Structure formats: structure tokens, C-alpha cells
Amino acid sequence: MEHHAARRPQRRLLGVVVATIALLLSVAGPAAAFRGGSVDDPAARNPATRGPTGKTYLLNNGWDAAHDTTVVTGNHYDRVYTGDFDGDGRDTVVYRRRATYALGRCYQVFGRANDEAFVGDWDGNGTDTLAVRRGNTIMLSNTPCSGRADRTITYGRVGDVVLVGDWDGDGKDSFAVRRGNVFYVKNRLTGPPELTFAYGRPSDTVLVGDWDGYGRDTLAVRRGNAYYVRNALSAGPANFRANYGRAADAALVGDWNGDNKDSLGLRRRDAIPAPRNGIERIAAAYGMSVRYSPRPERCSPTAAGCFGLDRSYIWISNTRMAGWSTARKEHTAWHEVGHSMQYKACGRMDLPRLEQLANALADALQGTTKPWVSVTPADQRNARTILAGRCPF
Ligand SMILES: [Ca+2]
Ligand SMILES: [Ca+2]
Ligand SMILES: [Ca+2]
Ligand SMILES: [Ca+2]
Numbered sequence: 258m259e260h261h262a263a264r265r266p267q268r269r270l271l272g273v274v275v276a277t278i279a280l281l282l283s284v285a286g287p288a289a290a291f292r293g294g295s296v297d298d299p300a301a302r303n304p305a306t307r308g309p310t311g312k313t314y315l316l317n318n319g320w321d322a323a324h325d326t327t328v329v330t331g332n333h334y335d336r337v338y339t340g341d342f343d344g345d346g347r348d349t350v351v352y353r354r355r356a357t358y359a360l361g362r363c364y365q366v367f368g369r370a371n372d373e374a375f376v377g378d379w380d381g382n383g384t385d386t387l388a389v390r391r392g393n394t395i396m397l398s399n400t401p402c403s404g405r406a407d408r409t410i411t412y413g414r415v416g417d418v419v420l421v422g423d424w425d426g427d428g429k430d431s432f433a434v435r436r437g438n439v440f441y442v443k444n445r446l447t448g449p450p451e452l453t454f455a456y457g458r459p460s461d462t463v464l465v466g467d468w469d470g471y472g473r474d475t476l477a478v479r480r481g482n483a484y485y486v487r488n489a490l491s492a493g494p495a496n497f498r499a500n501y502g503r504a505a506d507a508a509l510v511g512d513w514n515g516d517n518k519d520s521l522g523l524r525r526r527d528a529i530p531a532p533r534n535g536i537e538r539i540a541a542a543y544g545m546s547v548r549y550s551p552r553p554e555r556c557s558p559t560a561a562g563c564f565g566l567d568r569s570y571i572w573i574s575n576t577r578m579a580g581w582s583t584a585r586k587e588h589t590a591w592h593e594v595g596h597s598m599q600y601k602a603c604g605r606m607d608l609p610r611l612e613q614l615a616n617a618l619a620d621a622l623q624g625t626t627k628p629w630v631s632v633t634p635a636d637q638r639n640a641r642t643i644l645a646g647r648c649p650f
Pocket of ligand 3: 423427428431444
């Protein structure tokens with residue numbers, strides 16, 4: 258279709274993932290690191306316990322039911338962002354490991370592992386760059402691939418949900434704070450909010466995008482697989498509703514084809530067969546399935562179960578587990594889930610006391626009071642830090 262809006266001097270946009278339910282939100286508090294820029298799912302603000310999984314991204318340039326592009330990137334447990342990091346007018350999906358961001362043109366090291374990260378075009382030059390938030394301080398970079406912040410500002414309150422968008426269409430992104438279903442929008446990086454309005458419900462997932470291509474970002478809310486899109490920053494009915502994907506998909510926002518209109522992308526995990534036992538149910542609750550190995554040495558000479566970043570399943574040896582109690586087998590499944598949380602929280606697997614910490618996580622997830630053999634109080638403390646969405650190392 259002919260595109261009639263003047264081409265904006267840039268593209269903003271980003272959006273990050275997050276999905277599903279948060280059983281453990283109560284331990285998360287406001288702390289955790291990661292909702293990223295323009296998508297906020299209140300049920301999934303803790304990146305370690307309920308961050309989405311999958312490495313397949315279905316990008317749709319319109320609002321029909323069929324996606325236009327399939328992208329596979331990163332591993333199943335990476336945290337991802339979207340943005341136009343090379344300034345070609347198209348957004349791409351990039352992943353983050355610890356404080357390193359794989360932006361395509363470079364691996365940018367910026368901020369710290371527990372920082373919340375945002376993507377935006379802060380200076381309006383057409384290229385998105387990163388910002389990180391620590392407490393109520395935001396450090397902005399306008400220099401692609403640089404590890405140094407160009408500007409530091411104080412913004413909102415610790416624990417606020419911060420969104421990014423070009424609210425006034427001047428080509429520069431700025432922030433908004435979400436408190437419940439009230440949005441406080443600023444078009445400059447400092448000063449009081451210029452616009453305050455209510456939209457949707459506090460429990461809604463909110464997405465930010467320039468849906469109509471007129472240059473201004475507005476909101477959409479998601480309920481299940483229904484998206485209610487509004488083209489004005491004000492209370493009022495949705496301009497349109499679209500159904501897309503599955504409720505279990507995590508949503509991303511971007512202008513994938515460079516037509517100046519933002520649309521949806523979905524992060525889809527691999528299919529999980531219907532669980533047939535306790536181990537499979539535990540895995541499924543965290544986006545994984547279970548495969549069985551006839552040989553006990555399948556993963557390593559000592560491994561009973563096996564977790565890998567390159568796979569969306571737990572590998573378990575029935576041979577090795579023969580004669581084990583159900584509780585011990587299920588502990589193994591929780592242990593492997595613990596490994597996925599270690600990675601989500603820390604972005605790496607070469608952590609101190611990796612196996613003992615996974616056992617401490619398994620204990621905590623099961624609500625066990627008696628620690629698993631060789632789990633120390635320090636392991637338990639580190640497990641609590643991970644369950645709160647932060648890396649303890
Ligand atoms: Ca691009
Ligand atoms: Ca820029
Ligand atoms: Ca702006
Ligand atoms: Ca587009």
C-alpha cells in the first residue's frame with residue numbers, strides 16, 4: 258500500500274519481550290532487571306523466573322494472522338530487544354548476555370548485568386542506541402557500540418515501570434512512566450511529565466509503537482492474543498483490535514520492513530508435548546519439554562539430567578534414574594529449571610558453584626526447607642537473588 262506519511266527522520270522502537278505468568282513475583286519486588294523498552298507485561302517483570310523462552314521470532318508487517326518473516330537468533334534463554342541499530346530504517350531483534358548486547362554491527366558492552374536496558378533514538382539521528390537504568394538513574398548512549406554513557410539523568414522513582422517512545426513525533430525518543438494504568442509522558446528527558454492519562458487495566462500488557470506511521474508512538478494493550486490498538490495518547494476506545502499468535506507467545510514491537518509503521522513480532526518457543534508425568538509438568542511450566550536418553554552418560558559422565566542453552570528441553574536418563582524416588586526425579590527437573598534461571602539472571606553458565614546453586618534454586622522452587630545435600634546458606638542467598646531477577650555474581 259502507498260505510504261503517504263512523510264518519512265520520519267528516524268525510527269524508534271524497540272520492544273522487548275517478556276511473557277507468561279509470574280508465580281514468583283512476590284519475591285521479585287520492583288527490582289528486577291528487565292522489561293526493556295516498549296513492551297511491559299506486569300505478570301512477567303521478573304526476567305529470571307518467567308522470562309520468555311524460544312529463539313524463533315515471527316515478524317508481521319501488518320495486522321493479519323500470517324507473519325511475513327521468520328528469524329532465528331540467540332539461544333532459547335536469551336533476553337532480547339528490538340531496534341534500528343544500523344540506521345537503515347528497519348528494526349531487528351537483538352539479544353543481550355550480561356552487559357553485552359549483540360547488535361549486529363558490534364557487540365556492545367554497556368552498563369552492568371543487573372541494569373534494566375532501553376533502546377531508543379535519544380538524539381534523533383535515525384539510529385537507535387542503548388540506555389540503562391539503575392535505581393532511578395538512567396545512563397544514555399548516543400554513540401553506537403560505545404561502552405561510555407553520553408548522558409546521565411535521574412528519572413522517576415525506583416521501581417517505576419519505564420517505557421520508551423517518540424510521543425510528540427519530533428524524531429527523538431523519550432520516556433514515560435507507567436503506574437498501574439496511568440501513564441506519565443515526557444517529551445524531554447528531564448522536567449515534569451507533559452501528559453498524564455489512563456489507559457487499559459493495570460494488569461494489561463502494554464506495547465508502544467507508531468501503529469499508523471504518522472510519526473508518534475502510542476499504546477496498545479494485549480489481553481491473551483488480542484491486541485487493542487489506539488493511535489492517540491489519551492483515554493478512549495481502541496482504534497482497532499487484532500488477534501495474532503498464541504497467548505503463550507511473547508510480543509515484540511518493531512518496524513520490520515521500514516514502512517514507518519510498527520507492528521508485532523512474536524517470540525515463540527518450541528512446541529511442548531502434553532506433559533505425562535511430574536517431571537514433564539515441571540519442565541512445561543518453564544517453557545521446556547523432556548527428552549529421555551537410554552544412556553546415562555548422554556550429557557556427561559555424571560549427569561542425570563541435562564540442560565543446554567541450545568535446546569529447549571531437559572535431557573534425562575531413565576537408566577541412571579532407575580530406582581530413584583519420584584521426589585528425587587522431580588528435584589532433577591527443578592534443578593534443570595534452576596539452570597535456565599541462572600542463565601536468564603546472569604547471561605552465562607560459568608558461575609561459581611553452578612550445580613549447588615541449581616540445587617538451592619530447586620529447593621526454593623519446591624518450597625523445601627531442608628537443603629539438598631551440599632547446599633550452603635550462601636547458595637541459598639544467591640538463589641534468592643536469582644529468584645528476585647538479579648544475578649548475584
Ligand atoms: Ca536496521
Ligand atoms: Ca540516535
Ligand atoms: Ca519525541
Ligand atoms: Ca513496518
